[in-house]
């Protein structure tokens with residue numbers, strides 16, 4: 237089963253009263269159509285994206301749109317339903333594939349909506365985001381008004397999700413233009429779910445909608461992740477230990493392939509854990525001679541760089557060192573300073589703590605040191 241996104245962007249946007257079709261106007265830094273295109277392309281669950289354009293814009297948009305083999309561009313028709321038909325024909329999906337049909341004029345698409353639609357599609361053959369009616373509804377009849385019961389009425393948005401076989405047959409058996417794609421399958425009695433829509437998903441229809449939508453797109457969303465790490469190193473004879481980038485004179489050193497800095501190893505794992513990129517051993521195997529006696533700052537910086545490549549920044553960390561000796565407190569300020577420097581954080585976002593295990597276990601018997609760490613990472617979406 238494959239998942240295909242169709243973005244219809246072949247309309248003329250006549251109701252805006254502007255010359256350029258609304259989907260090509262710039263909004264909060266990029267063309268309107270690019271917002272949902274980028275959201276679909278960034279989503280690894282989506283196998284292919286089909287962007288439907290006015291025939292006259294195909295070459296220009298092809299030149300300025302990245303997307304590789306997952307993106308195809310198709311010429312649309314005179315009505316919205318014709319544009320959807322062109323995309324379905326070009327994609328040739330299998331009957332049980334999922335199609336997500338979306339208006340380019342709704343730039344505020346978020347991944348959460350795609351997730352909710354795909355969940356609904358586990359039991360339904362169609363699904364769409366919808367909002368309840370919040371204003372009173374009236375029907376005019378001559379000079380009098382009649383109140384309409386709004387309890388079962390909804391404003392339906394896009395993307396609208398379908399089993400491809402259901403939508404393809406509904407569109408091919410009826411050549412007319414539908415208000416939306418759900419209308420095409422409603423006549424066939426398909427089971428349809430409504431998931432929670434949002435104001436951010438509103439459509440740009442009139443010129444006045446640009447300002448409202450631009451403000452919403454400017455309001456960026458911050459996503460947070462939290463990771464944890466744990467590490468242990470045994471003592472062996474030596475002049476002292478390296479912990480959180482700080483050398484502490486002691487009657488033993490920590491045994492390890494690298495400098496055995498258990499504090500920074502736990503922190504490295506917390507960062508890798510937050511972004512689900514495996515663990516320190518995957519990236520720096522103890523069998524690799526390059527890491528013999530290595531400064532653990534190299535591991536920490538590498539984890540931060542890997543997270544950064546995926547758009548994540550470390551915003552806080554908290555390390556707990558577990559040992560009877562050496563005493564950590566006199567070195568805590570230096571450990572925080574070194575950690576803040578390497579991770580690129582303000583001092584007040586770096587916590588280093590220490591505890592004993594009250595003489596119990598291997599740390600209590602002074603056989604080694606354990607460390608655990610937590611890290612918060614944030615991403616501006």
Ligand SMILES: Nc1ccn([C@@H]2O[C@H](COP(=O)(O)OP(=O)(O)OP(=O)(O)O)[C@@H](O)[C@H]2O)c(=O)n1
Nearest residue numbers: 244245246247248249250251314315316340341
């Ligand atoms: N022949 C058409 C008509 C519309 N659409 C797309 O369908 C979406 C929703 O339609 P609507 O808001 O009605 O767009 P327009 O038809 O362009 O607007 P207008 O009715 O004001 O001309 C838009 O992304 C639009 O580009 C399309 O791909 N092909």
Ligand SMILES: C[C@](O)(CO)[C@H](O)COP(=O)(O)O
Nearest residue numbers: 339392393394415416417439
């Ligand atoms: C497809 C649609 O956006 C779903 O809400 C809506 O039906 C389009 O209507 P319009 O009259 O073409 O704007």
